[in-house]
Amino acid sequence: MSTIEKLKKIAYEAGEIIKEGYVANKEITHKGVVDIVTQYDVATEKFILNALQKDFSEYILVGEESHEGSYHYDKAIYIDPIDGTTNFVHGFPYLAVSIGVWEKGEPVLAVVYNPLLNEMFWAQKEKGAYLNEKRISVSEQTQLQQSLVGTGFPYAKVNKGIEYQWVIECLSNLLPYIRDIRRLGAAALDLCYLAQGKLDAFYEIDLKPWDTAGGILILEEAGGKVSDVYGESYDFNSKSIVASNGLVHGQLLKKLEKI
Numbered sequence: 001m002s003t004i005e006k007l008k009k010i011a012y013e014a015g016e017i018i019k020e021g022y023v024a025n026k027e028i029t030h031k032g033v034v035d036i037v038t039q040y041d042v043a044t045e046k047f048i049l050n051a052l053q054k055d056f057s058e059y060i061l062v063g064e065e066s067h068e069g070s071y072h073y074d075k076a077i078y079i080d081p082i083d084g085t086t087n088f089v090h091g092f093p094y095l096a097v098s099i100g101v102w103e104k105g106e107p108v109l110a111v112v113y114n115p116l117l118n119e120m121f122w123a124q125k126e127k128g129a130y131l132n133e134k135r136i137s138v139s140e141q142t143q144l145q146q147s148l149v150g151t152g153f154p155y156a157k158v159n160k161g162i163e164y165q166w167v168i169e170c171l172s173n174l175l176p177y178i179r180d181i182r183r184l185g186a187a188a189l190d191l192c193y194l195a196q197g198k199l200d201a202f203y204e205i206d207l208k209p210w211d212t213a214g215g216i217l218i219l220e221e222a223g224g225k226v227s228d229v230y231g232e233s234y235d236f237n238s239k240s241i242v243a244s245n246g247l248v249h250g251q252l253l254k255k256l257e258k259i
Contacts, residue, residue, distance in 0.1 A: 003055075003109060004109055004111070004122060004124050006055055007099055007101070007109060007111045007122070008111050008113075008120060008122060010048060010051045010052065010099070010111075011048075011097045011099060011111045011113040011120065012113065012115075012120070013047070013051070014044050014047055014048050014051075014081065014097045014113075015097060015113055015115025016115070017040060017043055017044045017047060018040060018044060018082060018088070018095070018097065018115050018116075019115050019116065020040075021038065021039075021040030021043075021044075021088070022088065022091070022093075022116060024040075026038045026039065026040065026088075026089055027039045028089060032155050032158075033155070033158045034086075034155055034158055035155045036085055036086065036089060037065060037085060038082075038085060038088065038089065040082065040088070041064075041065055041081050041082045041085055041088075042065055042081075044081035044082060044097065045063045045064065045065045045066060045079060045081035046066075048063070048079050048081060048097070048099065049061050049063055049066070049079070052077055052079075052099075056077060056101075058075055059073075059075045059076055059077045059101070060073040060075065060076040060077070061076070061077050061079065062076050062077065062078045062079065062209060062210065063079040063080075063081065063210070064079065064080050064081065064208065064210045065081065071208075071209045071236045072105075072236065073102075074103065074104055075102070075103050075104075076101075076102050077099060077100065077101050077102070078098075078099070078100045078102065078209045078210045078213035078214070079098070079099055079210055080096075080097070080098040080188060080210035080211060080214070081097060082095055082096075082097070083095060083096045083097075083098050083112075083186045083187065083188040083189070083210075083211060084096060084184075084185050084186030084189070086185055087184075087185045087186060092185065093114070093116040093117055094114070094184045094185055094186050094189055095114060095116065095185075095186050095189075096112050096113055096114045096119075096186055096188045096189050096192075097111070097112070097113045097115070098110075098111075098112045098113075098188035098210065098211075098213070098214035098215065099111050099112075099214055100209075100210075100212075100213025100214035100215075100216070100217065102213060105235065106125070107125065107213065107216055107217035107220070108124070108125045108217070109123070109124055109125070109217070110122060110123050110213070110214040110215070110216075110217040110218050111214060112188045112189065112191075112192050112214045112215055112218060114189060118132075119131060119132070119189075119192075120132050121136075121192040121195065121196075121214075121215075121218050122218070123217045123218040123220075123221040123222075124221075125217065125221070126221075127221070128221050128222075129195050129217075129218045129219070129221035129222040131192075131196055136195055136196045136197070136222050137195075137197065137222050137223050138194065138195060138197055138200075138219070138222050138223045138224045138244075138245035138246065139197040139199075139200050139245045139247075140245070140247070141200045141245060141247060141248060142247045142248065143248070143251075144177055144178055144201075144248045144251035144252060144255070145177055145178065145179070146179050146200075147178050147179055147200035147201055147248050147252075148178070148179050148180055148182060148198075148199050148200055149174065149178050149179075149180075149181055149182070149199065149200065149201045149202065149203070149252070150181075150182050150183070150184065150190040150193065150194065150199045150201070150202040150203075151167075151170075151171075151181060151182075151183055151190075151202065151203055151204055152183060152184075152185065152187055152190065152204040152207075153167055153183065154167070154204075154205055154206035155206070156206060162259065163205060163206060163259075166205060166257050166259050167205075169257045170203070170255070170256050170257050173255045173256070173257065174252075174255045174256075177255060182199065187202075187204060187207055187211040187212060187215065188211060188212070188214050188215045189215075190202045190204075190215070191212065191214075191215025191216065191218060191219045191243060192215055192218050192219070194219055194222075194224060194243055194244070194245070195215075195218045195219040195221075195222035195224055196222070197245075200244065200245055200248055201242075201243065201244040201245070201248055201249070201252050202241075202242075202243045202244070203229070203240070203241065203242045203243070203252065203256060204240070204241055205229075205239055205240045205241075205259060206239065207241055209236045212234075212241060216234070216243075219243055223245070223246065224243060224244060224245055224246055225243065225244055225245070225246040225249050226241065226242070226243045227241075227242050227243075227249070227253075228240045228241065228242060229242055229253065229256050229257075229258055229259060230253075230258065231250075231253050239259055240256075240259055242256065
């Protein structure tokens with residue numbers, strides 16, 4: 001079995017835990033005022049970590065619910081067991097298992113799997129991006145005015161600080177100049193839907209490596225572009241992420257506030 005097939009198998013099996021939990025009673029713990037975790041996040045991550053240790057022992061495993069310390073390693077796998085926990089709790093079917101394999105600061109393998117909609121996005125470096133077995137590519141939209149743009153809101157919004165102001169100002173700047181905004185609540189899926197051409201662009205702040213590590217490779221292999229809000233290269237230290245089909249990237253950057 002190839003390495004990517006091993007990752008897909010792990011994601012599929014983790015998805016069975018999520019599907020079970022989706023219709024079950026959930027024990028909700030608060031990591032912050034509105035940031036939550038359930039026993040299924042923990043169980044799914046434990047399953048994925050145990051499965052990865054067998055075939056990926058040379059990698060540092062960075063899981064959302066268990067990792068502490070640095071995000072930067074020569075060889076690391078970034079795991080979000082349920083990207084979209086709030087959706088999971090509320091019964092919205094937009095969530096995903098996200099697994100991104102990085103080497104020397106670059107993504108090399110990725111799977112993002114929504115078990116509720118049977119969407120397995122995956123990519124290998126320089127080998128294209130796929131949804132299930134069909135190759136995908138970004139949209140050909142060249143006009144920001146006709147673009148559907150994805151975004152998300154940081155948990156820090158509850159403090160009404162700089163992050164809150166940035167969200168409001170960006171929305172105010174953008175809304176008159178785009179077709180519309182979508183906020184699905186799972187950044188990994190936002191990046192994949194952008195890769196698939198359902199969205200034309202995406203932006204957000206305060207994301208963690210496990211939020212973006214899988215989706216970035218899938219987007220780039222589908223022909224998309226990723227930067228920070230200044231147009232510089234995105235890495236895990238970046239406060240912001242801006243992603244697009246590449247054709248509206250510059251237009252979008254001009255409408256976003258700097259942070």
